[in-house]
Amino acid sequence: MTIEIKAGTLNDFFTAAKETAKAIDEGKKLTPKHTIWVDAKDLMMLLKPERKDLVKFFRTEKKAIFSHLVKKLNRSPASLNNDLKILSKYDLVRITKEPNPGHGTNKVIYANFNDEKIEFRVEM
Secondary structure (H helix, E strand, O other): OEEEEEEOOHHHHHHHHHHHHHHHHOOOOOOOOEEEEEOHHHHHHHOOHHHHHHHHHHHHOOEEEHHHHHHHHOOOHHHHHHHHHHHHHOOOEEEEEEEOOOOOEEEEEEEOOOOOEEEEEEOO
16 A cells, blocks of 8 residues: 655645545445645655654664654653654654653554655645
């Protein structure tokens, strides 16, 4: 499966949804797709090298504890939080808090894309 990330507005999303609904109504066979519509400003933010490095990291590791990730990627907690926030906004990662027995909680990050190809497209 491919995750397709498209820059567009809410109207673009609804136009695509109507096209899909029309194809279903016509009885056409559809292939499953996973499309994430992204605001054009956010698309540029997603393409930053630091975020690309995070995606590469999660290709091999499906789960990471935030504090370990800070050390492994040699990043500041604030910048890593910003990157994870944008990736989470578009469902590329999931962030949870899990108990760390005797030591409070850990922020744990899970990859939502596994081995799928991620394709970025800008349609104007």
